[in-house]
Amino acid sequence: xxxxxxxxxxxxxxxxxxxxxxxxxxxxxxxxxxxxxxxxxxxxxxxxxxxxxxxxxxxxxxxxxxxxxxxxxxxxxxxxxxxxxxxxxxxxxxxxxxxxxxxxxxxxxxxxxxxxxxxxxxxxxxxxxxxxxxxxxxxxxxxxxxxxxxxxxxxxxxxxxxxxxxxxxxxxxxxxxxxxxxxxxxxx
Amino acid sequence: xxxxxxxxxxxxxxxxxxxxxxxxxxxxxxxxxxxxxxxxxxxxxxxxxxxxxxxxxxxxxxxxxxxxxxxxxxxxxxxxxxxxxxxxxxxxxxxxxxxxxxxxxxxxxxxxxxxxxxxxxxxxxxxxxxxxxxxxxxxxxxxxxxxxxxxxxxxxxxxxxxxxxxxxxxxxxxxxxxxxxxxxxxxxxxxxxxxxxxxxxxxxxxxxxxxxxxxxxxxxxxxxxxxxxxxxxxxxxxxxxxxxxxxxxxxxx
Numbered sequence: 001x002x003x004x005x006x007x008x009x010x011x012x013x014x015x016x017x018x019x020x021x022x023x024x025x026x027x028x029x030x031x032x033x034x035x036x037x038x039x040x041x042x043x044x045x046x047x048x049x050x051x052x053x054x055x056x057x058x059x060x061x062x063x064x065x066x067x068x069x070x071x072x073x074x075x076x077x078x079x080x081x082x083x084x085x086x087x088x089x090x091x092x093x094x095x096x097x098x099x100x101x102x103x104x105x106x107x108x109x110x111x112x113x114x115x116x117x118x119x120x121x122x123x124x125x126x127x128x129x130x131x132x133x134x135x136x137x138x139x140x141x142x143x144x145x146x147x148x149x150x151x152x153x154x155x156x157x158x159x160x161x162x163x164x165x166x167x168x169x170x171x172x173x174x175x176x177x178x179x180x181x182x183x184x185x186x187x188x
Numbered sequence: 189x190x191x192x193x194x195x196x197x198x199x200x201x202x203x204x205x206x207x208x209x210x211x212x213x214x215x216x217x218x219x220x221x222x223x224x225x226x227x228x229x230x231x232x233x234x235x236x237x238x239x240x241x242x243x244x245x246x247x248x249x250x251x252x253x254x255x256x257x258x259x260x261x262x263x264x265x266x267x268x269x270x271x272x273x274x275x276x277x278x279x280x281x282x283x284x285x286x287x288x289x290x291x292x293x294x295x296x297x298x299x300x301x302x303x304x305x306x307x308x309x310x311x312x313x314x315x316x317x318x319x320x321x322x323x324x325x326x327x328x329x330x331x332x333x334x335x336x337x338x339x340x341x342x343x344x345x346x347x348x349x350x351x352x353x354x355x356x357x358x359x360x361x362x363x364x365x366x367x368x369x370x371x372x373x374x375x376x377x378x379x380x381x382x383x384x385x386x387x388x389x390x391x392x393x394x395x396x397x398x399x400x401x402x403x404x405x406x407x408x409x410x411x412x413x414x415x416x417x418x419x420x421x422x423x424x425x426x427x428x429x430x431x432x433x434x435x436x437x438x439x440x441x
Contacts, residue, residue: 026257030293033323036300040319054337091329094359101362105386108365112388122385160378166394167376169420171264172207173413174398178263182409183270 038062128152206423210416218412231404233372233390234271237346238278240370246345247284248275249338251360252299253351253375254291254324254331264376265295268350269302270401270410271374275348276306280315284343289324291331295351296323328354339363347371347389350400355383362386374400395421 041055049055065083072079106126113119131137137149177183193201241248250272256265272288279286288303290296299321307316324334336359339347347364349357353375364371365387373384374392384391392400395417402410434440 022257022261026294029257029297030326033290033293033296033300036296036318037323040322043319090333091327094329094333094356098356098358101358101386105358105362108387109385112365163378163381163394165424166421167264167378167397169207169417169424170267170395170398171376172204172420173211173417174267174270175263176208176211177409177413178266182413 034062129156203420203424207416207420210419211413214412214415214419215408217415218408231400233370234275234348234400234404237348237370237372238275241279241284241286241345242282244345245283247282247341247343248279248286249335249344249347250275250286250288251331251335251347251349251351251353251357252288252290252295253349253353254295254326254328255352256292256295256298258292258326262352264397265292265352266298267352267374267376267398269295269298271348271350271404272299273302273306274401274404276303277310280306280310280312284345285315285317285320287338288321289331289335289338290321290351291324291326291334293323293326296321328356332356332359336360336363339369340367344369348374349384350374350397352376353380353383355379358383358386361389364389 038059041058044055045052045059068079068082074080109122110119132149132153137145174183237248240246250268252268252272253265255262268288272286276286288299290299300318303321304313304316307313325331332354335357338344339360340363344367347360347369349360349371351374354377357373357375357380361371361373361383371387371389372392373380373389374397375381375384376397381391381393381397384393399414399417402414431440
């Protein structure tokens, strides 16, 4: 598989086949996980566990979606509209909440973590990039200033590359541990 | 055949082979020398969480993320599994064992296998409960909403986020902050790592995301890969410096 990924022209067909296998396995795994989830919540309801009403909502909504989907088909516009009418407002509300939480997080970082090198550099860089984002400085057309702006705008990319190299190294080692069975299976 | 590879492919191949070589050397070295104790802030933070959990008889909540096979296959999505196993081994017989949430079908099945394996390994299969490893929503929003809903439970001792997550996970961290629940984030994406700075949570960055288990469990394979990582880091740093010098000298195009 590794060799096929490097030599795509020669190993392309193998990759496509294995990818199909992976999609099937992932689909079956999702079904197993959903069945397990529903059984767990049915058990919560049967035992009257604290918060079992939420389990009831989950099971009812799951069954309604399943039956509706089976009867009308997953591509049916009415089915999609019905599911979308439930999911979209919730997701939009959550996104709005994320915006508010991010704003409060920016203020809270100083209260929670104090005035450290990290928090000060965060605050300063946030202000700098907010100003750069306005585009006012770029419109002044000073060649020397434009050079500085280009340099500053490249800084986040340098940091991100450093972090990505770190993530890549960690991932490579984890992949080797998985590949050679050193990571340990669920049965160890 | 190698000539058909791009420069990036050749570099990736060389780094992969170097990583493999370093791992094998470190495994051999570890056979001769017993593993050392590695002090590490993240390890201390996780151990503190475990301590609180066992002392107060409360539960540790682990979010394993929601992307192993959801969008595309991403191995970093499984980074929380080894950490879950290491933590679970220490909390098997607590009043409230560790509770994990996965937002991906494959991840949920693997996590369940890990939980079952831990109980079977401790000869306590009868204590295994499938609800200890649950599937939550399979999208960013649904996963975060499901996890955030579980956090206010008074029997929780702490929150650990380990795996591939979107920055929306801020909502879960905010919820933990509001309920004074200590949180540690070991998120394997850049935007997720930025979100991990929220509130007073301990945030792991870069390769540390994959290191916490090695430092916690002190398994030979994990410790060898930690040393191999350091060697690889040094190799890459030297390579980058050499590349910069050659580029400035006009040797490289």
